Structures are given as C-alpha cells and as structure tokens.
Amino acid sequence: QQQVKQSPQSLIVQKGGISIINCAYENTAFDYFPWYQQFPGKGPALLIAIRPDVSEKKEGRFTISFNKSAKQFSLHIMDSQPGDSATYFCAASKGYGGATNKLIFGTGTLLAVQP
C-alpha cells in the first residue's frame, strides 16, 4: 500500500516561531512532493512542491527539506503568523511519465499560531 505518513497531528507555535511538519513515504517511485494548505471550508491550495533531484526548495517563508535516502521530507514555516493557522497536508505522486494526477496525501497537521 502506498502511504505517506505525516506528523505531528497538531502543532501550536508562537507568532514569529518556526513551524516544522514532517512526512515520510514508502514508495521510491514517487517523484513529486507537494505541500497543500487548507483553511476551514475551503479546498486545499498548493503551497510549495519539490522534486527529488534537489534537497531544499524555498519560497518566501516556506521551505521544503528533502532527504531521498531517508525517504523523508519536511515543511518549515519561518516567522509563523496567525494567518498561517490552517491544516497542512503533504502529498506524493509518481508524476513523471505517470500521466496521472493521483496524489497520495498525508493525514494532515493542524497548525495554530498564537499571537
């Protein structure tokens, strides 16, 4: 069974702090690893994504760190803000040559940033 395991289930961070969410995958054929942000009542929105040929990708306050040998990747949110409070999902897929948009999602992390 293809799985993506995500931790922690919930996270409370003070404003200005660093939020770190971790994911681990099993299928070495996965080659696309996005992170989605979901606010209550809304659909998931792509935050940032990485391919396994790089170990880190940064976009603004959001950074993905990728460890191919450990089959792990993580999301770091720097200078966390109350507006970042949402549920975050990691995902993985066999995008290249797969001709499919089948994303395998983690179980989600509920992030609360306290002012």
Added chain:
Amino acid sequence: DAGVTQSPTHLIKTRGQHVTLRCSPISGHKSVSWYQQVLGQGPQFIFQYYEKEERGRGNFPDRFSARQFPNYSSELNVNALLLGDSALYLCASSLRDSPYSNTGELFFGEGSRLTVL
C-alpha cells in the same frame, strides 16, 4: 478568473440513494480529478479524467463512477449510498495530466459536503 466550481456545496441523502456531484474546471484546464476527504483525513484519489478519457482510478468500489463532458466539466456519481460515503468531495483541475510540471499543478474547488443519514 473563476476557479474550480463545484455544486451542490452541501447535500443530505439517505442510505441507498444516489448522488450526482458536478464540477466545472478552470477555463482552459483539460484534466479533472476527484478526491474524497473524510473528516480529519487527507483527500483520497477517486478518479482522474483527461481529455474526456479516464486516466486513473483509486481504490473505490464500482458504486463510484464519473465522466467528463466535451466542455471538460465533470460529474461524479455515487450509487447505493452508505453511511461511510459521508465526506467532502473535492474536484481538482489542471492544465496537464501530470503534476510533474508547473502547468500540472492541481487547483482544488471548495468541495461538495455530502452527509448520508
């Protein structure tokens, strides 16, 4: 520009009934995918259609079916509803059939919340 639109936003059905959910992709997007999100869980892939052809199917029973129309809109049908079908059903569209390139990014709608009593 309009995003992915889904209808209805909320609906309540009873066990054994049938439901049809509708999705209009972003203009120009040819791929539509359906996901089921049970409360407290991540979305689970149900179907993908690209250029009106089925490109992928998740681990869901045959009670679930879908189709894509010539204008790229899509319907998800669920027959013989069970209590466990209660979930948020998400539609996502993309330009291409794979997320590997930037143009393959999935854009999700706000979902149809189905409650089965």
